[in-house]
Amino acid sequence: MLSDILVYGLMNGAVYAMLAVGFSLIFGAARIINLAHTAFFMLAAYAVFYFGTSMAFHPIIAIPLSIVIVTLIGVFVYYVFMEPIREHETAVLIITVAVALVFQELILIIFGGHYRGVSSIVSGYISPMGIRISYQYLLTIGVVSLSLVAVWLVLMKTRLGVAIRSSAQDREVANLMGMNVARIAAATMAISVGLAAIAGVMVAPLYTLEPHMWLDPLVLVLAIVILGGLGSIKGSFIGAMILAFIEVTVVFTMPGGSFLKVAIALAIMLVILVVRPEGLYGVYMEGER
Amino acid sequence: MKNQLLFIAVIVLALAMVFGAMGCAPVDQEEEVSPPPDEDVDEDVDEDEEVVEFDGEIKIAVTGPMTNIQGEMMWWGAEMAMNEINEDGGVTIGDETYSVRLIQVETDEIMDPLGAVSAVENVIISEDPHFLIGGFRTEAVMPYTDLVAQDYQKIFVICGAATNELLEGRIDEDYDTWKYLFRVTPIKSTDLVTVTILMLNEVAMAVREELGIEQPKVAILAEALEWNEALVQMAPQIFPTLGLEFVGTFRPSATASDVTTELRGIEASGAQIIYTIFSGPVGIPYGRQWGELEIPAASVGINVEAQKSGYYPATDGFGDYDYTLMTFAQNTEITPETIPFIEKFVDLYGQLPNYNADTYSAVYILTEAAERAGTLDTDAVIVEMEQTDRISAAGRFVFDENHDVTFGPGFVTALGVQWQDGELLGAGWPIEWQPDPENAPDLVVGHEGMVPYQLPPHVLEQWRE
Numbered sequence: 001m002l003s004d005i006l007v008y009g010l011m012n013g014a015v016y017a018m019l020a021v022g023f024s025l026i027f028g029a030a031r032i033i034n035l036a037h038t039a040f041f042m043l044a045a046y047a048v049f050y051f052g053t054s055m056a057f058h059p060i061i062a063i064p065l066s067i068v069i070v071t072l073i074g075v076f077v078y079y080v081f082m083e084p085i086r087e088h089e090t091a092v093l094i095i096t097v098a099v100a101l102v103f104q105e106l107i108l109i110i111f112g113g114h115y116r117g118v119s120s121i122v123s124g125y126i127s128p129m130g131i132r133i134s135y136q137y138l139l140t141i142g143v144v145s146l147s148l149v150a151v152w153l154v155l156m157k158t159r160l161g162v163a164i165r166s167s168a169q170d171r172e173v174a175n176l177m178g179m180n181v182a183r184i185a186a187a188t189m190a191i192s193v194g195l196a197a198i199a200g201v202m203v204a205p206l207y208t209l210e211p212h213m214w215l216d217p218l219v220l221v222l223a224i225v226i227l228g229g230l231g232s233i234k235g236s237f238i239g240a241m242i243l244a245f246i247e248v249t250v251v252f253t254m255p256g257g258s259f260l261k262v263a264i265a266l267a268i269m270l271v272i273l274v275v276r277p278e279g280l281y282g283v284y285m286e287g288e289r
Numbered sequence: 290m291k292n293q294l295l296f297i298a299v300i301v302l303a304l305a306m307v308f309g310a311m312g313c314a315p316v317d318q319e320e321e322v323s324p325p326p327d328e329d330v331d332e333d334v335d336e337d338e339e340v341v342e343f344d345g346e347i348k349i350a351v352t353g354p355m356t357n358i359q360g361e362m363m364w365w366g367a368e369m370a371m372n373e374i375n376e377d378g379g380v381t382i383g384d385e386t387y388s389v390r391l392i393q394v395e396t397d398e399i400m401d402p403l404g405a406v407s408a409v410e411n412v413i414i415s416e417d418p419h420f421l422i423g424g425f426r427t428e429a430v431m432p433y434t435d436l437v438a439q440d441y442q443k444i445f446v447i448c449g450a451a452t453n454e455l456l457e458g459r460i461d462e463d464y465d466t467w468k469y470l471f472r473v474t475p476i477k478s479t480d481l482v483t484v485t486i487l488m489l490n491e492v493a494m495a496v497r498e499e500l501g502i503e504q505p506k507v508a509i510l511a512e513a514l515e516w517n518e519a520l521v522q523m524a525p526q527i528f529p530t531l532g533l534e535f536v537g538t539f540r541p542s543a544t545a546s547d548v549t550t551e552l553r554g555i556e557a558s559g560a561q562i563i564y565t566i567f568s569g570p571v572g573i574p575y576g577r578q579w580g581e582l583e584i585p586a587a588s589v590g591i592n593v594e595a596q597k598s599g600y601y602p603a604t605d606g607f608g609d610y611d612y613t614l615m616t617f618a619q620n621t622e623i624t625p626e627t628i629p630f631i632e633k634f635v636d637l638y639g640q641l642p643n644y645n646a647d648t649y650s651a652v653y654i655l656t657e658a659a660e661r662a663g664t665l666d667t668d669a670v671i672v673e674m675e676q677t678d679r680i681s682a683a684g685r686f687v688f689d690e691n692h693d694v695t696f697g698p699g700f701v702t703a704l705g706v707q708w709q710d711g712e713l714l715g716a717g718w719p720i721e722w723q724p725d726p727e728n729a730p731d732l733v734v735g736h737e738g739m740v741p742y743q744l745p746p747h748v749l750e751q752w753r754e
Contacts, residue, residue, distance in 0.1 A: 001557070003552075004550075004553055004557070008549065008550045008553065011549075012547070026502060053602075086404065108356055112356050112357075112358035112361075113356035113358070113360075113399075114357070114358055114599065115358075115570040115573050115594060115603060116603060117573055117577060117602065117603035117605060119360060119605045120581070123581060123605070123607075124581070125581065125582050125583070131553065132549075132552075132553070132556070132583070132584070134549075134578070134581050136581075137549075144578075153615055174586070203546075205572065205605075206547060206574070207547065208544035208546050208570045208571075208573045208574050208603075210570055212400055212544075213546065216544065216546075224318040248550055251539075251550040251551060251554060252550065252553075252554055255537050255538065255539040255540070255551065255554050257427075257540065259512075259513035259540045259541055259542045259545075262542075
């Protein structure tokens with residue numbers, strides 16, 4: 001059972017981390033709590049369904065096309081709806097909820113409430129230690145890992161990364177130093193939405209597509225970033241792994257209550273927050289700023 | 290600033306092109322032939338045909354989640370019946386002829402069960418329909434049948450929710466309050482247990498014969514919802530009587546998008562059979578992951594998603610050999626009405642009808658009762674509804690003392706259907722069902738056209754190894 005928990009915990013944790021890191025990134029750099037984050041994930045899943053299944057494009061075309069389009073939509077949403085009111089954080093928060101609901105309704109109008117599936121890019125499975133893992137899951141973990149490494153490299157090794165981190169530390173000083181803070185925030189938004197889009201296109205063959213599919217991951221992402229410390233990328237990654245392992249452990253140890261896995265994960269998050277209200281890396285994150 | 294505006298303009302243009310393309314192109318092949326439901330569809334009259342003058346109209350509200358397949362099926366079934374009735378000259382009540390008019394009520398009850406109550410009340414206040422049909426999710430149907438029966442005294446024919454308590458404990462205990470409620474489809478939860486247990490027995494026999502395992506192990510995989518509590522509680526007690534060993538219950542959320550961990554748990558339990566109880570979208574990732582990961586256990590039970598034409602493509606073909614309960618099957622003649630009904634439905638809407646589509650029978654049952662009563666007075670129609678004895682596509686409809694559809698030989702039984710090589714076929718049960726072999730050995734129930742149940746090849750292969 002331990003090997004099962006280890007393998008499935010890592011698999012689920014990787015997808016959660018991908019979503020949570022993107023969410024943390026835009027909060028850290030621009031103080032935007034983007035509740036539409038998982039709606040972009042949903043848009044990407046539907047886009048790959050549309051291009052890959054309905055238009056019958058090859059996955060090599062459908063996947064990047066979906067990621068690019070959703071990222072552009074994200075930047076568009078940022079410039080039109082968020083940037084003008086960025087100083088009013090509560091208003092931005094509400095705007096992001098509205099944007100997510102608009103996306104949901106648009107999907108409902110265009111695709112209906114039907115449950116959809118997308119073909120796997122690679123089908124079949126391997127069974128190390130007797131545990132069956134589909135190739136699509138392995139591919140997803142690979143792409144997610146590469147994306148996270150790429151984001152880390154961008155943040156640590158590029159001028160854009162330095163600018164994003166400077167902006168995260170102190171926007172006013174960064175502005176005074178001549179950085180275009182609005183453009184940095186837009187670039188961060190693009191990276192953040194891009195991460196959500198990559199997660200969306202990769203899990204589309206694993207999940208069921210429906211217009212409300214953004215809601216459950218949003219609850220998880222919020223729990224993860226609060227657990228990890230709002231704005232801390234490292235905290236988000238570790239928080240994602242913790243919640244994923246809790247969920248998987250619940251399923252394996254009490255199968256009759258496996259539907260409670262999210263509730264139990266959230267309860268444990270609450271317990272951790274009682275002990276450490278700022279989240280696992282909250283104080284460290286403040287220091288980073 | 291100028292650059293920013295230019296940038297925004299480019300993105301707007303790109304978005305317009307993308308959404309324009311989405312709007313113009315077919316969403317997918319499955320939906321191309323399936324027109325979306327319209328609101329308040331009046332009878333269509335062809336210009337070449339003789340125009341029939343009606344003296345009035347019978348308004349029937351169809352309540353359901355109209356953007357979901359369950360609601361669409363309800364609407365299409367009712368629409369087909371409405372068009373047939375109107376084309377045949379309408380409904381004769383006394384000396385007058387009435388047309389049927391449907392009113393679509395979007396309850397969105399899958400996502401918002403409480404909001405459904407307001408939607409139903411709105412249509413009653415604004416349109417004052419004579420009858421209501423539909424209802425899918427028990428958590429929504431329970432409160433809105435309260436409203437319809439207690440506050441508005443309208444006839445409501447349930448066409449989607451199986452929970453016993455929607456009728457039991459109501460009509461039998463307080464007839465005057467609840468007499469307005471009837472159920473046409475599906476059969477009630479406890480009857481669903483009976484059918485799925487009979488189907489499970491078919492699978493168990495196949496496991497014994499083909500794999501040589503005398504006491505197959507069974508795991509229950511059931512979504513966590515109210516309607517299936519009775520099934521989850523009753524089934525493990527029945528398994529030993531069938532010579533089956535119960536190894537555990539797994540209960541994912543009805544909206545879970547990944548059940549690989551549950552499937553791994555089932556595999557580790559050594560089960561040869563998975564008894565599924567799903568009405569929600571979890572049925573799709575289940576079918577896909579069960580097939581793709583070649584979980585060595587046959588799948589049998591209820592998977593509402595597997596009853597739909599779209600299941601096979603949605604699971605990328607991995608849902609093949611899933612065995613589920615259903616009301617109709619294209620290859621199976623339950624009554625002489627079954628095949629013509631299915632063929633016409635497929636012609637019109639491009640999809641196989643599922644159990645929700647038996648709003649078709651509900652519209653006929655209501656209008657025929659009104660004709661017999663000679664009035665649209667609710668109490669008079671209820672009396673005639675109680676006398677219903679109608680051969681329909683799903684079987685013979687007779688209401689029991691709780692106004693529920695009668696289940697059993699000679700009435701409505703439902704049937705097993707299995708995906709075999711991409712086709713959804715009536716399979717396994719009932720081919721030669723003897724409901725009471727001791728007292729009625731000559732009573733054998735079976736339907737024309739059904740095929741034998743097949744164990745999934747990957748299950749055969751792995752257990753033989």
